[in-house]
Amino acid sequence: MRTIQQTVALRVRQDRWFQVFGVLCTLLGVATLCALLGNLMIDGLGRIDWGFLTSFPSRRWAEAGILAPLVGTLLVMLVTAAVAVPLGIAAGVYLEEYALKNRLTAIVEVNIANLAGVPSIIYGLMALGVFVYAFGFGHSILTAGLTLGCLILPIVIVATREALRTIPRSIREASYALGATKWETVRHHLLPYSTGGIATGIIIGLSRAIGETAPLVTIGALAYIAFLPDSPVTTEFPFVSFSWLGSDFTVLPMQMFNWVSRPDPAFQVNAAATGVVLIAITLTMNALAIVVRYRMRRSIKW
Amino acid sequence: MTVSDVAIQEAPARVDSRRRWRMFSDRFAAVLLCVAAMSSVAITCGIVAVLVFESIPFFAHVGLGTFLTDTEWIPLFANPRFGILPLVAGTLVTTVIALAVAMPVGTVIAIYLSEFAPHRLREILKPVLELLSAVPTVVYGYFALLFVTPLLQKVIPDLPTFNMLGAGIVMGIMIIPYVSSLSEDAMRGVPRLLREGAYAMGANKILTALKVVYPAALSGIGSSYVLGISRAVGETMIVAIAAGQQPNLTCNPTEQGATITAFIVQVSQGDLPHGTIGYQSIFAAGVVLFAMTLVFNIAGYRLRKRFREAY
Numbered sequence A: 001m002r003t004i005q006q007t008v009a010l011r012v013r014q015d016r017w018f019q020v021f022g023v024l025c026t027l028l029g030v031a032t033l034c035a036l037l038g039n040l041m042i043d044g045l046g047r048i049d050w051g052f053l054t055s056f057p058s059r060r061w062a063e064a065g066i067l068a069p070l071v072g073t074l075l076v077m078l079v080t081a082a083v084a085v086p087l088g089i090a091a092g093v094y095l096e097e098y099a100l101k102n103r104l105t106a107i108v109e110v111n112i113a114n115l116a117g118v119p120s121i122i123y124g125l126m127a128l129g130v131f132v133y134a135f136g137f138g139h140s141i142l143t144a145g146l147t148l149g150c151l152i153l154p155i156v157i158v159a160t161r162e163a164l165r166t167i168p169r170s171i172r173e174a175s176y177a178l179g180a181t182k183w184e185t186v187r188h189h190l191l192p193y194s195t196g197g198i199a200t201g202i203i204i205g206l207s208r209a210i211g212e213t214a215p216l217v218t219i220g221a222l223a224y225i226a227f228l229p230d231s232p233v234t235t236e237f238p239f240v241s242f243s244w245l246g247s248d249f250t251v252l253p254m255q256m257f258n259w260v261s262r263p264d265p266a267f268q269v270n271a272a273a274t275g276v277v278l279i280a281i282t283l284t285m286n287a288l289a290i291v292v293r294y295r296m297r298r299s300i301k302w
Numbered sequence B: 001m002t003v004s005d006v007a008i009q010e011a012p013a014r015v016d017s018r019r020r021w022r023m024f025s026d027r028f029a030a031v032l033l034c035v036a037a038m039s040s041v042a043i044t045c046g047i048v049a050v051l052v053f054e055s056i057p058f059f060a061h062v063g064l065g066t067f068l069t070d071t072e073w074i075p076l077f078a079n080p081r082f083g084i085l086p087l088v089a090g091t092l093v094t095t096v097i098a099l100a101v102a103m104p105v106g107t108v109i110a111i112y113l114s115e116f117a118p119h120r121l122r123e124i125l126k127p128v129l130e131l132l133s134a135v136p137t138v139v140y141g142y143f144a145l146l147f148v149t150p151l152l153q154k155v156i157p158d159l160p161t162f163n164m165l166g167a168g169i170v171m172g173i174m175i176i177p178y179v180s181s182l183s184e185d186a187m188r189g190v191p192r193l194l195r196e197g198a199y200a201m202g203a204n205k206i207l208t209a210l211k212v213v214y215p216a217a218l219s220g221i222g223s224s225y226v227l228g229i230s231r232a233v234g235e236t237m238i239v240a241i242a243a244g245q246q247p248n249l250t251c252n253p254t255e256q257g258a259t260i261t262a263f264i265v266q267v268s269q270g271d272l273p274h275g276t277i278g279y280q281s282i283f284a285a286g287v288v289l290f291a292m293t294l295v296f297n298i299a300g301y302r303l304r305k306r307f308r309e310a311y
Helices: A004-047 A067-098 A103-117 A120-134 A141-165 A169-177 A182-193 A195-211 A214-218 A252-260 A265-299 B003-062 B064-069 B085-116 B119-131 B137-155 B164-188 B192-200 B205-216 B218-234 B237-242 B260-269 B277-310
Strands: none
Touching (some): A004 A265, A004 B085, A004 B119, A004 B137, A004 B164, A067 A182, A067 A195, A067 A252, A067 A265, A067 B003, A103 A141, A103 B003, A120 A141, A120 B260, A141 A195, A141 A214, A169 A182, A182 A195, A182 B003, A195 A252, A195 A265, A195 B137, A214 B260, A252 A265, A252 B137, A252 B237, A265 B119, B003 B277, B085 B119, B085 B164, B085 B205, B085 B218, B137 B164, B164 B237, B192 B205, B218 B277, B260 B277
16 A cells, blocks of 8 residues: 555656646747747748848749838738727727627627637638629729728727726726716726727737738739839828729738749748748737737736 | 806806717717627628628539539539538548647646746746747748648658648647637636645645646636637638648548638639639638538637636
8 A cells, every 4th residue: 555655755746747748838839939930030031131122023033022012011901900990999899888788789799709710711702702893892902901800800899898898897987977978988988998908909900910811812812013002192182092992912921822832942932031021020019919918917907 | 247147147058068969979979889899790791691692603503412422622624523522521631630739739738827837937938829829820831831841751751742731730739829828718717716625635736637627617628629620620821831732532641632721722813703613612612611610619609608607
């Protein structure tokens, strides 16, 4: 029979072993991330120079650059944010503050949970049917922005709701006690106090949208674009122009996909370089989101 | 009249109009917010409508029986065959491989982070792991094709350049944070009292984690698995780049194969005229994909709700 000391020693050993195992598993994730970043940088970092960032695509790999996808990504993100941010915040506020606990609300909630899990390529098919053919927007920046806006809408909604949920009831009651209407309470108190949480959600959502490829392939975005869309800012009155919305475009992940799919290994170097730029953008945005979340958690004490 | 008398006389009218404006803006805002909330329903309706209307002509032409039982998928050939089975097989093989990686590793990470890791370490590791799901999938595709597959070829020499094994493994790594993050939340939601009870009976940490905390958090952990499945089924770029685009009715992960998503990408890349059977076939494939993920998404939502209500 085992003595009690032996049993205790065994139990302590079990815990130790699992601890080692747990650290190893966690490290597997971290190590993969490092391998991925390292591999990409070794392949692509040497290719990035001023010429690569400011040239149009080319059939000769050494002359090709990513100017068009860089500008395309920026413009598409403008539209995406313009769609997802106001709609997402408004929907989040409605569901958290206004909605009655009834069947309709339950349906909307299941619907949002499902939308968050719908594969991105399905959004692409929806956009192909609705935006490209039914509305006649073509393969334009507008279509791409609307598609990605729909895609990240659930992320913004969920972030808004979670931020609102952390605000204590007493804040709302205090506002009502002073005679504020519901909308005034939302506008002057709830939204300002939840800015940090909402901003985190928006940044995470946009960083996801920047990396999305599949829905844009589906709407028929071209990979070879050797021109820039019209400038949104003009020298003549009224100084802003929206003709860029209808322009053809390409974005960074599309360009990378195109280069990865070519048999010539020289183009895969270009793909790696594009990947480095892409990952630098998305990781920076995620780091920013972490910083915002962290500072918010420190600054607000109810 | 003193100044205050004037103010009192004028006040009712001013207060009245201000009050009316405030009431109006309150109503107006409520309506606008409600419309915004309904936009998410509109998106779902849009998805369902497009999938149904664009695939009706396809099913009228092909027939549901052929679609579900034919063993070949060559919609763009001169003699087209429309059997979804090879695409479903590709999707299942890559999904199973991904889950074989993500479920065990994700669960162990979740147990470690929730029960063993010191607070500060957890606060660092969690965001770092979540970066794994922030990496764009096209970059993962590159990684699978040009790093993981060459690595695997050293172990399995006759592995083709495009194979489902490498793509599945990388997909699994991408899904790890979905599993670990949600599972950890679920386990941390288990009340301290249950753990204290186990400790009082002489259990160590790992026994407590496996026999008390894990079962207590099972519906939350289950929902993380189910959402992981849904991700894997819908993942597109990794398989489109690294698994090949040749529909292949096989269960052998060392061969190349096409998933439903990879097929949609492949067809969309070409210039397919609106209204042709090839164009309609991507919507038919989309219906199958949407149906598969819908089942998992709803199941995951139910499970998550149940674990939120449990304590």
